Structure formats: C-alpha cells, structure tokens
Amino acid sequence: MFRTSRTRRFLTTTAAALLLTLAGGGLAAPANGAAAPNAAHAVLAPAFNASGEWYVYQSNATVRVNFRQDANGNLFGSVSSGNTVGTLREGNVNGNDIYFIVEWNHGPVGRYTGVRGPDRRLSGTTFDLNNPSSQATWRTERTF
Numbered sequence: 586m587f588r589t590s591r592t593r594r595f596l597t598t599t600a601a602a603l604l605l606t607l608a609g610g611g612l613a614a615p616a617n618g619a620a621a622p623n624a625a626h627a628v629l630a631p632a633f634n635a636s637g638e639w640y641v642y643q644s645n646a647t648v649r650v651n652f653r654q655d656a657n658g659n660l661f662g663s664v665s666s667g668n669t670v671g672t673l674r675e676g677n678v679n680g681n682d683i684y685f686i687v688e689w690n691h692g693p694v695g696r697y698t699g700v701r702g703p704d705r706r707l708s709g710t711t712f713d714l715n716n717p718s719s720q721a722t723w724r725t726e727r728t729f
Contacts, residue, residue, distance in 0.1 A: 628679060629680030630658070631654065631657075631658035631678040631680070632678075632680050632681045632701065633678065633681070633701055633705075633729040634654050634678075634729070635660060635683060635729060636652055636654045637651070638650070638651045639652075639725060639727040640725065640726065640727070641697070641723045641725060642724050642725065642726065643722070643723045644722045644723070645721045646666050646667075646721070647666060648666045648723075649664065649665050650662065650663075650664050652673070652676070652685075654678060658677050658678040659675075659676070659677055660676030660677060660683075660685055661673065661676075664687050666689075669691055671687040671688060671690065671695070672690075673686070674686040674687065674688050674694070681700055681701040682698070682699070683698070683700070683701070683707060684696070684697060684698045684699070685697050686714070692715065693713040693714075693715060693719070694714040694715055695711050695712070695714070696711060696714055697709060697723065698710060706726065707729060708722070708724040709722070709724075710723070711723055
C-alpha cells in the first residue's frame with residue numbers, strides 16, 4: 586500500500602511539473618512589464634521584419650511608416666500622413682500578426698491590427714481609440 590501511494594504521488598507530481606513546463610511560456614508576464622493582451626495567446630517569434638519605410642493604404646488615407654524592429658518584434662519609429670505626424674506609442678510583430686498604436690498630432694489615437702497573408706502583404710483594420718466608431722481597413726503593397 587505504501588509503495589502504491591508513493592508511486593501515485595510521484596506520477597501526479599511529475600505530470601503537474603510537465604504541464605507547468607509546457608504551459609510556462611504562456612504563463613510568464615511579457616518582458617516589458619505590460620499585461621499580456623490575451624494570456625492564452627502564445628507569444629511567437631516574429632515571422633517577418635517590419636523595419637523600413639513603407640506605406641499603409643487605408644480606406645480613408647495613406648500613411649507613411651518608418652519602423653525599426655528589435656529581435657523581440659517590438660516596433661519603434663515614426664508615422665505621417667500628408668502634413669499630419671504621429672508618434673508610435675507601441676507596436677509589435679508576433680508570428681504573422683502585427684499591431685501598432687499611433688498618437689496623431691491632431692488628436693486621434695489609431696490602433697492598427699493586421700496579419701501577413703499568403704501573398705506576404707499586410708492587411709487589417711484600424712480604429713480611433715478616442716472614437717471607436719471611426720474605423721478603416723488597410724493594406725500594404727510592400728511584401729514582408
């Protein structure tokens with residue numbers, strides 16, 4: 586009896602340790618200290634590099650971005666549309682997904698989310714965090 590109980594306890598402990606090891610990446614907080622957007626969503630290595638100057642063709646405007654991407658997929662840089670400039674608040678490439686938030690100098694704060702498609706172009710949606718009913722679709726001609 587003692588041996589069976591001890592074996593069962595060992596197997597239970599081993600199984601729990603294995604599950605924690607496998608799930609560990611999804612349980613850790615992001616390195617930048619921010620809360621994970623979706624704790625169940627695994628963080629993936631960037632599948633593409635969004636660095637450089639390229640254009641976002643929105644359904645209501647054209648935006649020029651000039652990004653630099655670090656090894657973790659974090660984005661840094663600047664944006665403009667005509668005479669309007671914006672500050673990149675945050676951004677990231679996660680697998681084939683991209684998102685970035687732009688604070689425009691005339692007030693709106695745009696949240697851009699997109700994905701790299703089979704044609705290697707990015708496409709997605711954007712909306713103003715200050716006015717969520719203000720939305721647009723976007724795409725790139727550049728391939729990544």
